[in-house]
Structure formats: structure tokens, C-alpha cells
Amino acid sequence: MTGLSIFALIERALPAASIIAVALGSAGAAWSYIHTRKRYYEEFKKRRHRDS
Amino acid sequence: MIDYKTIGMGERTVNWLVYTCLVGLIPVIARLALWAVSRSDVEPLAISDLVAFGLVLHSANINEVSRLKVADPRWTSVQNGLSIIFLILYGLILFTTILPSDKLDSSALLKSTIGMAVVSFLLSLTVLHRIWSEEG
Numbered sequence A: 001m002t003g004l005s006i007f008a009l010i011e012r013a014l015p016a017a018s019i020i021a022v023a024l025g026s027a028g029a030a031w032s033y034i035h036t037r038k039r040y041y042e043e044f045k046k047r048r049h050r051d052s
Numbered sequence B: 001m002i003d004y005k006t007i008g009m010g011e012r013t014v015n016w017l018v019y020t021c022l023v024g025l026i027p028v029i030a031r032l033a034l035w036a037v038s039r040s041d042v043e044p045l046a047i048s049d050l051v052a053f054g055l056v057l058h059s060a061n062i063n064e065v066s067r068l069k070v071a072d073p074r075w076t077s078v079q080n081g082l083s084i085i086f087l088i089l090y091g092l093i094l095f096t097t098i099l100p101s102d103k104l105d106s107s108a109l110l111k112s113t114i115g116m117a118v119v120s121f122l123l124s125l126t127v128l129h130r131i132w133s134e135e136g
Helices: A002-051 B011-024 B026-037 B047-067 B073-098 B106-135
Strands: none
Touching: A002 B073, A002 B106, B011 B026, B011 B047, B011 B106, B026 B047, B047 B073, B047 B106, B073 B106
């Protein structure tokens, strides 16, 4: 009986959890991309400063 | 001979595309091919195939993130955290497909799984983007 109620809980929570995961994942992907670009740009600036 | 460096693709990127992405998509491609040629009631997309694709992508993400030589701890934590959340959710979705229920709207679940698979692919691309940036 406990197994069935856990399953019912999962069933109820899954649609909302999927939507939250998609939103979190999209935000995470956007942040990761911006973070990498920013870091790469700073490295590029440091290298240019060293070479000049 | 294709020069991958010139076209901006390192060996790791090609390996990822072939061994991770393509292998993860084998169930999806096989089902699509069967749906195209078969006369029986085969669905073009199934939740379990997309879950398999997502599981392969995220396990590869965790592996690639751990292999990065110059890793920013914050970025690593975000990537690993998101991969773990997605892996747990994919497992739960697979659980519901094994024990189907009338209360669950299967077409809505398929749409949300498609959304999750697309986001998983985008997250993998951001990991690759970091690898491209680090490897020059």
C-alpha cells in the first residue's frame, strides 16, 4: 500500500517537476554559455595584454 | 582527410557526436524508421527512447565535466547538479512508463519528456562549448 501511495505522489508531482526541470535546465544552459563566453573573453584579454 | 581543427571541431566533439549523441539516438531513429516503413500501430516517438537519450547525455556530461583540466568549481557544480536532477527525473518518468496508470496523461508526459530531451541536448552543447573554449 505504501508503494502505491508513493507511486500516486510521483504521478502527481511529475508534470510540474518536468516543467520546473525544463525551466531550470534552460536557465542553467544559458548561464553556462554566458559564463564560458565571459571567461574565454577575459582569458583572451589577459593574453593580449601580455603579448602587447 | 577532414581537418577538424579548421572547421572548429576537436576530436572530443566528434567523439561526443558519434559515441554519445548518435548512440543515444539509436532507439529514437530505429522507432522512427519502423514507423515509416511499418503498417502496424507503431508510435513515432516513445517516452522510453527519449529517456534513454537523456540518460546517455547526462552521464556523458558528468564524465566530460570531471575530465575538464581547468574547471571553475561553480560551473562544475551547476552542471553536475543539473545532470543529477535530470537523471532522477528521467528515472521517475521511466518508472511511470513501466507501471502505466490511467491517471497520467501520456501525451502530456511525452511532450514534457521531449522538452527535457531538448534541454538535455542544450546542456550537453554548453559542456562542449566549454571544452572548445578550454582546448582553444
